[in-house]
Amino acid sequence: MGFYAVFWREMVTLKRTFFKFFASRLVSPLLYLIAFGWGLGRGIKMDGGNYLEYIVPGIIALSAMSTSFNAVGTSLNISRLYNKTLEEYLIAPVTAQAFVLGKVLSGVVRGLIASLIILGLAFIFRAHFNLNGWLFLVIILTCFLFSALGVIAAMTINSHEDMGNFNTFIILPMSFLCGTFFSPNQLPDAVALFIEILPLTHASLCLREIARNGDILPVSLGVLVAYTLVLYAGAVLVMQRVRD
Amino acid sequence: MVIQINKLTKKYGDLTAVDNLDLHIRKKEVFALLGPNGAGKTTTIRMLTMLTIPTGGKALINAQDVTSNKVKKEIGVVPQHMNLDLELTAWENLELHGRLHNMPRDKLKARINELLTFVEINPRAFELASNFSGGMKRRLMIARALMHYPSILFLDEPTAGLDPQTRRKIWDLIRRLNAAGLTVLMTTHYIEEAQILCHRVGIMDKGRLIALGTPQELMEKVGEVVVEFFGGTDTGYKFFARRQQALEYVSHLKGDFLVREVNLEDVFVEITGRKVGD
Numbered sequence A: 001m002g003f004y005a006v007f008w009r010e011m012v013t014l015k016r017t018f019f020k021f022f023a024s025r026l027v028s029p030l031l032y033l034i035a036f037g038w039g040l041g042r043g044i045k046m047d048g049g050n051y052l053e054y055i056v057p058g059i060i061a062l063s064a065m066s067t068s069f070n071a072v073g074t075s076l077n078i079s080r081l082y083n084k085t086l087e088e089y090l091i092a093p094v095t096a097q098a099f100v101l102g103k104v105l106s107g108v109v110r111g112l113i114a115s116l117i118i119l120g121l122a123f124i125f126r127a128h129f130n131l132n133g134w135l136f137l138v139i140i141l142t143c144f145l146f147s148a149l150g151v152i153a154a155m156t157i158n159s160h161e162d163m164g165n166f167n168t169f170i171i172l173p174m175s176f177l178c179g180t181f182f183s184p185n186q187l188p189d190a191v192a193l194f195i196e197i198l199p200l201t202h203a204s205l206c207l208r209e210i211a212r213n214g215d216i217l218p219v220s221l222g223v224l225v226a227y228t229l230v231l232y233a234g235a236v237l238v239m240q241r242v243r244d
Numbered sequence B: 001m002v003i004q005i006n007k008l009t010k011k012y013g014d015l016t017a018v019d020n021l022d023l024h025i026r027k028k029e030v031f032a033l034l035g036p037n038g039a040g041k042t043t044t045i046r047m048l049t050m051l052t053i054p055t056g057g058k059a060l061i062n063a064q065d066v067t068s069n070k071v072k073k074e075i076g077v078v079p080q081h082m083n084l085d086l087e088l089t090a091w092e093n094l095e096l097h098g099r100l101h102n103m104p105r106d107k108l109k110a111r112i113n114e115l116l117t118f119v120e121i122n123p124r125a126f127e128l129a130s131n132f133s134g135g136m137k138r139r140l141m142i143a144r145a146l147m148h149y150p151s152i153l154f155l156d157e158p159t160a161g162l163d164p165q166t167r168r169k170i171w172d173l174i175r176r177l178n179a180a181g182l183t184v185l186m187t188t189h190y191i192e193e194a195q196i197l198c199h200r201v202g203i204m205d206k207g208r209l210i211a212l213g214t215p216q217e218l219m220e221k222v223g224e225v226v227v228e229f230f231g232g233t234d235t236g237y238k239f240f241a242r243r244q245q246a247l248e249y250v251s252h253l254k255g256d257f258l259v260r261e262v263n264l265e266d267v268f269v270e271i272t273g274r275k276v277g278d
């Protein structure tokens, strides 16, 4: 039950700052939708549909990623290095597994809210897409795996500045290149091959297929599940070794 | 023995922060670790509370290795630095601690009320901890450490940076807790605090324990009376077993001097060879 205490703390603070969180998660997808979907992309056809409908799943994927990663990673990194509030968990009889689960679930909640915001915006922008259980499953997996990545980053990166660098050099490039705004096939082969390995690519592909046809891409789903398991195990492992 | 420390060692690269420490703490004892900055006091407490992994040696609490999860239920920890969750209220800080220790929900509320009253922050229970003064934060940290009814309390410099009134309040808290049966292991740089509060003290320097005993025993070791003389830029100290000898000595002294009873601070200065805080 230890995980619930960890999760409870996150929900208390989320409730307290909900409007700020909500507003901050609204801004960048809104700008993407306006700039790329409505402005630049008007009249562009992608795979036979309009561009706005093409990018909505991509924006959901990238927003789920960056929201969960940062919600977990940034606060945990600060808690380990600066506030030292992590000690409170380390002296408590809470297993690494429970701690990671609590944190990751809180990242999932935040990522899910960010994704729902985009679905709401897309609705306002009159984009058509299918909503079904697969869609939410893929969103949750995406949030889960990037929250776990957030734990790993927070526990292994030893300065707040390098945490920022991780965002700049890894999270940000992924958010543009992983099939979010355009197909990776348009990139040079070697690059495309590399992009194909990344989890966000499969999240975008999956979400787009569901949005369009309501179908799941089994391979991409498998890749997401595999990433989820590996990163979660990795997060538990680094948490077990966090003491110096 | 509630706490048994055997050859406990912590190395950071070439630096030995704690060096083969042997120390036994008795049940219901208030014990203070003294020592200059960097002596290894915090590192010792961090090893006992499993925040840091020892490089060598062993520590037992209630005959259980400190790495065991059972020990975590027995100990309360107030670290040297402020580590309250400032995004939570006073109440929520305590509630989180209780939940992390898996306390039943019905007991949680009563315990929080009891402790907030004990440390006198009840009226501001629902304010964010970030609004609190240093003294209130420290009291809240003590309350938090006590949430799960530990039998041993670790206090790392519990009164550092507090005003005299607040320090006395914290001393009273410690006395009351000890009277109620808690074992207390604390560190401090205020030596009179150790003298007033503690049954026994240990003095650490460079990772080693260099003196151990009751304040009285340690003071008797260096002498009963000290002469402080102010020559040029430094203050000199000379210790005497009896007042008579001291008076004889000062009769030959030129310049200012002071004859007074030895206190624990003198012991400290004498055996660590430098002033606290150097």
Ligand SMILES: Nc1ncnc2c1ncn2[C@@H]1O[C@H](COP(=O)(O)OP(=O)(O)OP(=O)(O)O)[C@@H](O)[C@H]1O
Pocket (backbone or CB within 6 Å): A244, B012, B015, B016, B017, B035, B036, B037, B038, B039, B040, B041, B042, B043, B044, B080
């Ligand atoms: N994480 C760490 N990495 C490297 N060195 C460390 C680390 N923690 C402590 N040290 C070193 O170990 C030694 C003992 O430090 P410690 O904090 O235990 O001293 P202390 O007695 O608590 O001092 P103070 O009175 O200043 O609190 C110091 O030299 C310190 O620099």
Ligand SMILES: [Mg+2]
Pocket (backbone or CB within 6 Å): B041, B042, B043, B080, B156
């Ligand atoms: Mg210290």
